[in-house]
Amino acid sequence: MARRIGVFVCHCGVNIAGVVDVEKVAEELRKYPGVAFATTYQYMCSDPGQNLIRQKIEEENLDAVVIAACSPSMHEETFRNVCKDYFNPQRCEMANIREQCSWVHEKEEATEKAIKIVKATVEKLKGNEDLTPIYVPVEKKCLVIGGGIAGIQAALDIADAGYEVILVEKEPSIGGRMAQLSETFPTLDCSQCILTPKMVAVSRHPKIKLMAYSEVIDISGYVGNFDVKILKKPRYVDEDACTVCGDCEKVCPVIVPNEFDMEKKPRKAIFIPFPQAVPSTYTIDREACLGLAPLTCAECREACEANAINYDMQPKIVEEKVGAIIVATGYDLYDKSNLVEYGYGEDDDIITSLEFERMLSASGPTGGNIIKPSTGETPKKVVFVQCAGSRDKQHMPYCSSICCMYTAKHALLYKHHVPDGEAYVFYIDIRATGKDYEEFINNVMEEERINYIRGKVAKIFREGDKIVVWGVDTLTGKKVEIKADLVVLAMAIVGRKETKEIAQLLKVATGVGGFLKESHPKLKPVEALSRGIYFAGCAQAPKDIPATVAQASAAASKVLALFAKDKLEKDPMVAVVDEEHCSGCGVCISVCPYGAMQRQPNGKAKCIEALCEGCGTCAAACPSNNIEMRNYRDEQIEKMIEVII
Amino acid sequence: MKKKIAMYWGAGCGGCDVSLLGIHEKLLELLDDIEIVFWPCATDFKYEDLEKMPDKSIDIAFYNGAIRTSENEEIAKLLRKKSKILVAYGSCAIEGCIIGLANLYDKEEIFRAVYLENETTPNKEKIVPKEKAGELELPEFLPHLKVLSNVVKVDAVIPGCPPPKPVLIEALEALLSGKTQFGKSVALCDECPRRDTKPDKIEIDRFYRWHEKQDDGKCFLAQGIICMGPATLAGCGGECIAANIPCTGCMGPPPKVRNQGAAMLSAIASLLGEMDEEREKEVIESIQDMVGTFYKYTTAKLLPKGRVKDEG
Numbered sequence: 032m033a034r035r036i037g038v039f040v041c042h043c044g045v046n047i048a049g050v051v052d053v054e055k056v057a058e059e060l061r062k063y064p065g066v067a068f069a070t071t072y073q074y075m076c077s078d079p080g081q082n083l084i085r086q087k088i089e090e091e092n093l094d095a096v097v098i099a100a101c102s103p104s105m106h107e108e109t110f111r112n113v114c115k116d117y118f119n120p121q122r123c124e125m126a127n128i129r130e131q132c133s134w135v136h137e138k139e140e141a142t143e144k145a146i147k148i149v150k151a152t153v154e155k156l157k158g159n160e161d162l163t164p165i166y167v168p169v170e171k172k173c174l175v176i177g178g179g180i181a182g183i184q185a186a187l188d189i190a191d192a193g194y195e196v197i198l199v200e201k202e203p204s205i206g207g208r209m210a211q212l213s214e215t216f217p218t219l220d221c222s223q224c225i226l227t228p229k230m231v232a233v234s235r236h237p238k239i240k241l242m243a244y245s246e247v248i249d250i251s252g253y254v255g256n257f258d259v260k261i262l263k264k265p266r267y268v269d270e271d272a273c274t275v276c277g278d279c280e281k282v283c284p285v286i287v288p289n290e291f292d293m294e295k296k297p298r299k300a301i302f303i304p305f306p307q308a309v310p311s312t313y314t315i316d317r318e319a320c321l322g323l324a325p326l327t328c329a330e331c332r333e334a335c336e337a338n339a340i341n342y343d344m345q346p347k348i349v350e351e352k353v354g355a356i357i358v359a360t361g362y363d364l365y366d367k368s369n370l371v372e373y374g375y376g377e378d379d380d381i382i383t384s385l386e387f388e389r390m391l392s393a394s395g396p397t398g399g400n401i402i403k404p405s406t407g408e409t410p411k412k413v414v415f416v417q418c419a420g421s422r423d424k425q426h427m428p429y430c431s432s433i434c435c436m437y438t439a440k441h442a443l444l445y446k447h448h449v450p451d452g453e454a455y456v457f458y459i460d461i462r463a464t465g466k467d468y469e470e471f472i473n474n475v476m477e478e479e480r481i482n483y484i485r486g487k488v489a490k491i492f493r494e495g496d497k498i499v500v501w502g503v504d505t506l507t508g509k510k511v512e513i514k515a516d517l518v519v520l521a522m523a524i525v526g527r528k529e530t531k532e533i534a535q536l537l538k539v540a541t542g543v544g545g546f547l548k549e550s551h552p553k554l555k556p557v558e559a560l561s562r563g564i565y566f567a568g569c570a571q572a573p574k575d576i577p578a579t580v581a582q583a584s585a586a587a588s589k590v591l592a593l594f595a596k597d598k599l600e601k602d603p604m605v606a607v608v609d610e611e612h613c614s615g616c617g618v619c620i621s622v623c624p625y626g627a628m629q630r631q632p633n634g635k636a637k638c639i640e641a642l643c644e645g646c647g648t649c650a651a652a653c654p655s656n657n658i659e660m661r662n663y664r665d666e667q668i669e670k671m672i673e674v675i676i
Numbered sequence: 677m678k679k680k681i682a683m684y685w686g687a688g689c690g691g692c693d694v695s696l697l698g699i700h701e702k703l704l705e706l707l708d709d710i711e712i713v714f715w716p717c718a719t720d721f722k723y724e725d726l727e728k729m730p731d732k733s734i735d736i737a738f739y740n741g742a743i744r745t746s747e748n749e750e751i752a753k754l755l756r757k758k759s760k761i762l763v764a765y766g767s768c769a770i771e772g773c774i775i776g777l778a779n780l781y782d783k784e785e786i787f788r789a790v791y792l793e794n795e796t797t798p799n800k801e802k803i804v805p806k807e808k809a810g811e812l813e814l815p816e817f818l819p820h821l822k823v824l825s826n827v828v829k830v831d832a833v834i835p836g837c838p839p840p841k842p843v844l845i846e847a848l849e850a851l852l853s854g855k856t857q858f859g860k861s862v863a864l865c866d867e868c869p870r871r872d873t874k875p876d877k878i879e880i881d882r883f884y885r886w887h888e889k890q891d892d893g894k895c896f897l898a899q900g901i902i903c904m905g906p907a908t909l910a911g912c913g914g915e916c917i918a919a920n921i922p923c924t925g926c927m928g929p930p931p932k933v934r935n936q937g938a939a940m941l942s943a944i945a946s947l948l949g950e951m952d953e954e955r956e957k958e959v960i961e962s963i964q965d966m967v968g969t970f971y972k973y974t975t976a977k978l979l980p981k982g983r984v985k986d987e988g
Contacts, residue, residue, distance in 0.1 A: 651946070
């Protein structure tokens with residue numbers, strides 16, 4: 032226990048000294064039991080300030096210090112680093128007399144309060160135990176969940192740095208949403224053409240273990256030491272043996288809609304979602320196939336010369352140990368059936384933006400031709416409706432971020448396909464904040480002669496062979512009625528339902544729209560609250576391809592920083608459960624935001640120290656008063672309260 | 677030698693006296709080892725019999741019920757004097773129990789409610805009990821309800837309302853063998869019959885009173901039904917829960933908890949799911965009878981001098 036405590040009161044320029052009489056604080060503390068020395072200084076965190084602390088520790092033979100300055104979240108680390116050359120860093124405490132005192136109080140009472148805060152901190156310090164940091168080993172292997180462009184980029188970055196990656200994708204092929212797009216804004220690159228090389232690179236990379244058609248079903252453990260269970264769904268086709276000759280597909284008698292084409296194009300029960308799929312192999316759709324059970328059809332197996340088809344393939348559970356996890360589960364479109372005012376989107380000629388993307392694709396349902404789905408004719412008048420479900424309190428309150436840009440692209444591509452057609456775009460504002468985006472929009476508006484109407488669409492309904500769009504032009508204040516052949520809804524982007532499932536497994540939070548919640552919206556945008564878990568792409572928030580790729584690389588760099596160490600050092604300020612008196616009520620497990628409280632086989636709670644951030648939520652919530660924070664024990668807090676009141 | 681036993685019924689419902697019979701044939705076994713020297717409820721004794729006994733001549737005295745009148749207080753002190761070990765028997769004696777909720781009101785308010793405003797009490801003459809009515813003298817109705825430890829030193833406690841059979845048997849055996857420390861030291865969840873139905877994460881979106889929701893047989897708290905189990909001492913074996921009734925906390929708090937209600941409130945508040953502040957307020961305000969829910973048994977112990985009146 033500390034016997035010779037030094038108190039260092041910081042002026043913080045005028046931040047503290049302008050309000051609090053710092054000399055009086057030092058003077059009062061000099062008289063306080065246990066305090067051997069007290070002084071003040073202009074800027075304690077500065078180099079001379081830190082040197083003053085070193086000098087006085089030596090001269091006055093101090094065995095603990097209280098720095099009365101700003102919030103510990105600001106400078107605790109700074110001052111503990113100064114002290115660790117002399118004694119255990121737990122013997123250095125900060126008394127916050129800035130945020131909690133000088134910034135919020137008037138002169139005299141501020142000084143009085145500052146004295147109390149410092150005295151209380153001295154009392155806490157007297158009860159502190161010396162603690163040693165916790166070290167956690169790191170398994171240098173990363174799990175990436177989701178094989179869209181975000182997952183692909185993150186996996187490649189980590190693998191290129193020499194670490195092993197397991198990339199799990201639940202669909203038969205990686206590629207995600209980007210593989211479904213026709214061309215990308217603002218450069219009009221072919222989406223497939225720029226994505227496919229990366230997909231192939233993933234499949235060929237010696238450090239990447241690609242597990243497509245697989246799902247993560249269980250995750251336990253903590254940073255550096257996650258245990259993951261992955262379910263490998265049976266394709267009923269041997270990936271390695273399949274030559275993608277297509278003979279099986281020709282003979283398969285079952286036709287169902289292809290999910291990859293937004294169900295607008297047929298596929299067989301044995302299928303490859305798109306020609307460039309990776310891994311390049313056929314898959315049997317268990318639900319649609321006649322041959323699996325009972326054995327009524329074996330056409331494909333008979334046709335397969337490579338003998339790749341095996342109806343008896345079983346699901347397999349693969350267990351892996353990884354040190355870090357990147358969640359890149361992507362997005363879905365908001366369900367258009369929620370849009371009552373747009374006829375629930377039920378009409379064949381009212382389509383979503385992704386359906387339009389597939390229509391534009393050469394390998395899509397129409398071979399790249401733009402048609403009016405109900406008749407197959409070329410639509411002469413097309414209305415694009417932005418913010419369908421976005422920026423709308425009744426649906427999704429947020430901006431889906433990419434719709435302005437892709438709608439402009441859609442309108443432009445429409446005009447290239449149907450030069451004599453008319454295109455209208457309803458918009459609230461145009462948000463074109465990316466590099467070269469504004470120029471692209473201007474080009475579309477001016478060169479392509481697209482009619483941009485500033486206003487929201489009130490109603491969409493069918494009248495004969497036309498789709499009538501009612502809206503208002505807020506610039507002229509006039510009602511607008513357009514009789515269109517085709518309406519394209521720029522649907523809001525929402526988190527996938529699978530994201531929520533993964534979030535529950537990882538015990539990370541999701542917010543409005545089902546997007547993953549980051550640790551800090553500005554300073555930790557790719558990190559989960561729990562260490563060792565990172566986010567990339569639209570699973571975190573709507574974003575375009577460049578932002579997704581950048582975020583994926585950012586997440587990868589976080590993983591690499593983690594893997595650069597053999598052991599992780601952690602602050603020992605963690606929760607301690609008195610196991611003997613724990614009833615296993617589970618309150619702490621439910622409230623811990625870091626997933627650090629876990630149930631043991633005997634039902635009692637245990638704190639995984641590697642995960643605990645020392646927030647104290649569990650200690651406050653424990654109805655048996657059975658959890659204590661190291662160096663924030665009840666006796667210490669009670670002594671602090673005694674001094675204050 | 678047979679141990680001399682006394683049992684007194686203070687301010688309480690009588691359930692504690694009956695609970696002693698609830699241990700069934702075990703009682704017959706115990707009778708071989710004990711001699712009842714004072715038990716007004718079961719045998720004919722007068723206070724003067726007790727007064728005449730030599731000091732410390734009773735081996736174990738059980739006091740059930742709280743201290744509501746000057747008579748209760750007098751007997752508590754007398755029993756303390758006459759006995760070697762004084763045991764607070766049941767929730768009333770330990771922490772005030774349901775009748776302790778009276779400490780939310782003062783004497784006048786209580787009398788007015790009971791004798792003048794209660795619709796089922798015909799009282800045309802508006803008679804309110806007095807300490808002196810002619811020749812007759814009644815014990816004083818104390819300003820606040822006290823628990824046994826407010827008045828005398830207590831050597832051991834047997835919790836529960838009334839003490840459940842397993843708690844009682846363990847306590848009696850321990851006391852007869854000279855021990856004053858017994859019982860469990862964990863909360864009820866440890867032995868709850870629904871222990872294995874707890875989900876990984878309990879998240880409460882709204883509260884249900886028990887008649888408002890069909891019980892799915894899982895942890896009550898996880899269903900949004902307030903169960904005091906996490907903040908209540910184990911020992912009863914969860915007999916209420918076995919009968920599909922959530923725990924109301926009669927065993928009192930586990931050893932490290934000073935304020936059972938606050939402990940449970942703090943836990944429950946932490947379990948609320950993600951919602952905006954307005955909804956949060958709505959959900960919390962939907963709890964009927966905060967004090968009666970969270971402080972059903974402990975109000976008198978925590979408020980020995982009654983309620984702090986709102987100023988103005």
